[in-house]
Amino acid sequence: MDIRHFKTFKSIIEEGNFSNAAAKLGYTQSTVTSQIQQLEQELSIKLFEKIGRNMVLTSLGKELVPYANELLDTVKKIENIGKHGDKITGELKIAVAESLMSYKLQNVLSLFKEKAPNVKLSIISLNCFSIKNILSKGEIDIGLMYDVGSTKDSLTTIPLADFPLALVCSPLLEQDKLDLSKPNQKINTSLIINENESIYRRILENYFCDNNILLHSTIELWSIEAIKKCVASNLGISFLPRFTVEEELNNGKLKELRVGCSDSKITAICAYHKNKWVSPAMSLFMQLVRKSFNIA
Structure with a gap:
């Protein structure tokens, strides 16, 4: 079997279709189609089927995904034997909660770029539930998110820090008329917040x-x-991690409101799949994250 065929198979899944995978890999679409056909012949199974205008994974194709990931992970280990320090190469895929990305990771990313300039770093910002999901599927290397409970057994997690939350409003709001500690009331104001699966919104x-x-x-x-x-x-x-509104609270652009859940905290974690080979790039990045959060 040709390793390139498995790389093409994985690229189709990551990119969503054959044409995008071809563009990513530098192939023609006919080459991608041919490679998948050869792989199907060698395995004697159908990997994709056409539903409407889309090519989707068959049930057997879905079964192949973790094995393909494991195989390509092993290939990556072989390719990185003996590569250390400024010789670290390869690709590192991370997913980060937006608040951590915007306020806590800038120094980490700068140092990583300085220490591993030859690593292709891919970053996506997602909600924590989505990050946990794609980590469990092996689609990314590292997830930086908040602990949303019921962590899957497939993940290794490193607690980083507990962060308090703050309910904030405009100084223009008549705060004396807004008492959120009282039950059974209707309040004529809006909640401005992230999408449904935001842990602090919940x-x-x-x-x-x-x-x-x-x-x-x-x-x-x-x-x-x-x-x-x-x-x-x-x-x-709005109800946000306090570190995201600290500056505005200090300069008076925002004011804090007390609410019954004001003492709640969320825990930032770094996670990766327990079966994932920790490449030199992963090891360096997690080392920088731990140092940034003062984790021994």
């Missing part, structure tokens, strides 16, 4: 649900910076 909404507190509406935004600007403009309130 904490606040669970508190509101338990205490029968209803807000006028919910405004979903994907950017913490956009959320903060909307709150500062008195368009609503």
Whole structure:
């Protein structure tokens, strides 16, 4: 069997279709199609089937995914034998929660680029549940996220830090008329927050649900910076990791509101698949992360 065929198979899954995989690998689409056909013949199974206009994995194709990942991981180990320090090469794929990416990782990324300039670093920003999901599938190397509970046995996790949360509003809001500690009330303001699977959004909404507190509406935004600007403009309130609003609280652009779940904390973790070979690039990156969070 040709290792290139498995690399092509994995690229199709990562890129979503044959044409994108061809562009990534520098092949023509006919070459990609031919390689998959050869792999199917060698394995005597059908890997993809056409549903409408899309090519999707068959059930046997899905079964092959973890074995292909394991095989390519072993190939990567062989390719990296003896490579250390500034000779580290290869690719490192990480997924990061947006707040950690924007406020806690800049120094880590700068140092990693300095120490391993030949590593191709790929970064995506996702919610924590999605990061955990793609980690378990072996689609990325490292995930930096918050602990969302029920960590799968397939993952190795390193606790990094506990972060407090803050409910914030505009200084223009009449705070004396807003008491979120009282149950059974309707409040004429909006919650400006991330999408549904934000861990800190869930904490606040669970508190509101338990205490029968209803807000006028919910405004979903994907950017913490956009959320903060909307709150500062008195368009609503928000519940965010305190470190993301510390500057605005100190300079008076935002004010803090007390709420029954104000003492809640979220735990940042670094995670990777327990069967993942820790490459020199992975080892260096995690070493820098641990140092940044003062983890021995």
